[in-house]
Amino acid sequence: MLTIALPTGRVMRNAIDFCEEMGLPVAKLRETGRQLVVQEGDFRYILSKPSDVPLYVSHGVADIALAGSDVLRECTVDYVELADTGRGQCQIVIAGPQKLRVLFSGHPSELMWLKVATKYPHIADSYFSEMGVQVEIIHLHGSIELAPTLGMSDCILDIVQTGDTLIANKLVVLKEIAPVSLRLIASRQSVSLKWQQTMALLKTITTPKGETSYEH
Template sequence: MGETLNIAVPKGYLFQETINILEKCGYDTGCFENNDRKLFFYSEIDNFKYIITRPMDVPVYVEHGACDIGFVGKDVLLENECSVFELLDLGNGKCRMILATRKNCIDDVKRRYEHFGTVRIATKYPKIAKKYFEKKGMQVEIIKLYGSVELAPLLGIADEILDITATGRTLLENDLVEMENVIESTTRLIANEVSYRIKNEIIEDIINKIKKVIK
């Protein structure tokens, strides 16, 4: 048996989708059964070690070689700016990064943009926000939050939010409306640059198998 392949799998909504794809590829996913709280799973059949982590940490672990490959959303890749190989767009986990504000604040926000006033943006993606508004030549104050970004306009600490949406339900529930679509995001397969060269055969085999099941 060759060297173990370490695979980063994100927690949250992408977790089950990733496991489903691996199962369709014919890989052993039985190691995940009845172990909801574990962070490490090992498949003796495939000689794969799965590391379950926060989505934002996936590219970090891959870049530093703790994991050979990983599954992660494009939004996270753009925010983290890690030095990794982006190997494949799986096409699943579709969502959009948007700007949104309260319904009764739409006109006020538009006026600020038009008259070059400072707009406060709450987001979990400060790097993406900074680049986006610099490109548009707009003056903004970026407020970094770690969760429940939609609360910021409701509590008066931000004029807009920059966040991910898949269905738009959270926006509706919090009386927010979309202002702009910033990026589209889907799941990507990434690899550590050294691992891709050393473990190229097995990684390419995974890529080919995934390509067949996502057609």
């Protein structure tokens, strides 16, 4: 049996569609209700909060999983990336009031001690550290767009898909950090012990460039 961890939330439909394209049974998966573990034939699905998906893989509970590259960049667990599905695309950005544009277009030293609200403290710390800049990172779990409006932070680091939420809160993109998409990952144990089964799935995958993408 192959166990697959999938994220709930905004990318869940993309994840299920991708599983179907790989030839996996998803009929029960589309009608889960409140179930968090779904078994269809020789496959078992675990539905999890996106940030927890890599943990199921690193602890060997799931053989493979679909996780956003933003989540993977934020976590520090061990996994093997098999493919970029090209689905669930968005961007990690720094956003804030229009008046901050001049700071982000100038010398990095002008960004010293900015207050940055984010759901991704590790990504934020890495980004500003690479620039040689010290900032105050405020770790929030939701509605971070409110932080600059309420005076809690100067700017935010978050994922943006349409930009509508930024516009509604009078924020603009100050800097694009990295593209985000749904990635197929596996545990190192599964890559070794279930390589043939995993390879059979990989052969059904075509990346946005039309090529299967994986690494061992």
